Amino acid sequence: MEIKKWKLLGSEYLFRRPWLTARRDRLQLPDGTIHPEYYVLEYPTWVNIIAITSDGQFLMVEQYRHGLGEVLTELVAGCVEDGETALDGAKRELFEETGYAGGQWELLTVLSPNASANNNLSYSFIATGVEKTGTQHLDSTEDIRVRLFTRDELKDMLMRDEIKQATMAAPLWKYFALNP
Amino acid sequence: MEIKKWKLLGSEYLFRRPWLTARRDRLQLPDGTIHPEYYVLEYPTWVNIIAITSDGQFLMVEQYRHGLGEVLTELVAGCVEDGETALDGAKRELFEETGYAGGQWELLTVLSPNASANNNLSYSFIATGVEKTGTQHLDSTEDIRVRLFTRDELKDMLMRDEIKQATMAAPLWKYFALNP
Numbered sequence: 565m566e567i568k569k570w571k572l573l574g575s576e577y578l579f580r581r582p583w584l585t586a587r588r589d590r591l592q593l594p595d596g597t598i599h600p601e602y603y604v605l606e607y608p609t610w611v612n613i614i615a616i617t618s619d620g621q622f623l624m625v626e627q628y629r630h631g632l633g634e635v636l637t638e639l640v641a642g643c644v645e646d647g648e649t650a651l652d653g654a655k656r657e658l659f660e661e662t663g664y665a666g667g668q669w670e671l672l673t674v675l676s677p678n679a680s681a682n683n684n685l686s687y688s689f690i691a692t693g694v695e696k697t698g699t700q701h702l703d704s705t706e707d708i709r710v711r712l713f714t715r716d717e718l719k720d721m722l723m724r725d726e727i728k729q730a731t732m733a734a735p736l737w738k739y740f741a742l743n744p
Numbered sequence: 745m746e747i748k749k750w751k752l753l754g755s756e757y758l759f760r761r762p763w764l765t766a767r768r769d770r771l772q773l774p775d776g777t778i779h780p781e782y783y784v785l786e787y788p789t790w791v792n793i794i795a796i797t798s799d800g801q802f803l804m805v806e807q808y809r810h811g812l813g814e815v816l817t818e819l820v821a822g823c824v825e826d827g828e829t830a831l832d833g834a835k836r837e838l839f840e841e842t843g844y845a846g847g848q849w850e851l852l853t854v855l856s857p858n859a860s861a862n863n864n865l866s867y868s869f870i871a872t873g874v875e876k877t878g879t880q881h882l883d884s885t886e887d888i889r890v891r892l893f894t895r896d897e898l899k900d901m902l903m904r905d906e907i908k909q910a911t912m913a914a915p916l917w918k919y920f921a922l923n924p
Contacts, residue, residue: 566889567806567807567815567887567888567889568808569808569813569814570808570810570887579766581781581783583781583782583783583861584766584783584861586759586764586766591810593887594887595887597885599885601761602763602810603763603764604811605785626747627747628747628748628750629856629859629860630750630769630771630782630860631784631856631858631860631861631862631863632859632862632863632865633749634749634859635748636856636859638859673913674905675905675908675909675910675913676809676811676812676909676910677857678811678857678858679809679814679818680809680810680811681763681811682811682812683811683812683813686910705773705777705779707747707750707773707774707775708747709745709746723918725854725855728856728859729855729856729858729859730856730857730866730910730913730914731858731910733855733910733914733917733918734913734914737913737914737918737921738903738913738917740921741920
């Protein structure tokens with residue numbers, strides 16, 4: 565009993581704004597059942613970065629997240645822009661949000677934020693040996709505080725569920741599993 | 745420079761359907777800047793389960809995920825219904841999707857699927873010693889195949905990013921970190 569993809573019968577956009585694009589699809593299941601309203605949220609590729617300074621500290625950001633209504637400590641993260649690779653976008657976001665750049669970069673993991681609703685993926689990079697080469701360049705609707713943590717502090721926060729967002733917790737767990 | 749919450753100036757619903765509720769908020773940042781359209785997606789609490797059978801196999805489900813457009817192997821997951829606790833919802837979803845029940849249950853982690861856009865949290869439970877006591881009871885728009893994996897198989901899949909959804913990868917990494 566192999567699981568098959570569903571068939572797309574029709575598609576219509578409900579909403580297209582810079583931060584929310586919602587589509588309604590009409591789908592047919594393999595047994596013929598019609599799903600009349602399946603909602604898909606279209607987003608650009610997301611990126612986040614486990615950035616480690618040349619003296620071994622982990623570069624994090626603190627900001628207010630209005631979906632959850634809390635101030636959170638997070639990995640530097642953002643959206644890839646048109647014409648950028650995921651790596652380009654990650655380097656740009658790191659520099660804009662923190663003023664840090666350089667170091668050795670590698671891709672750690674690619675995950676889905678929500679495979680049932682979102683059409684996008686989230687790329688997580690490790691950047692080792694980053695250094696402060698400039699200053700923060702924030703949009704008018706960004707309010708971000710840069711914070712440095714030791715490896716042990718970050719591991720404790722992760723264990724206590726204080727790195728709340730799953731797209732950030734998963735790559736951090738993978739990083740610590742690969743670098744015990 | 746402490747990061748503060750933003751002030752809600754107004755709120756309006758754009759869309760309210762069983763699988764998509766979207767709200768537009770008007771917000772004021774601490775420096776006075778107005779964010780005229782901040783979109784929040786309202787969802788019920790989500791749950792997923794690391795379910796381990798009495799002979800030590802990991803109970804997973806395979807299904808088509810139309811957001812990403814792929815057939816994925818996942819933890820059993822679902823939404824908490826009105827009047828249920830997260831634990832009630834997790835036990836109900838496990839039984840409906842697989843026919844397995846019983847065992848010892850504990851909460852492993854609580855994460856945000858997307859702290860900037862989603863208002864909900866995802867609760868992950870460990871259920872040890874579950875047994876097949878019934879049959880699958882699926883909705884007409886569910887097409888789910890139950891699969892059992894050994895611990896090593898699942899760990900390899902996780903390492904290869906084959907457990908694609910971040911809300912499922914993060915608790916699995918935490919489980920393997922706590923149970924090496």
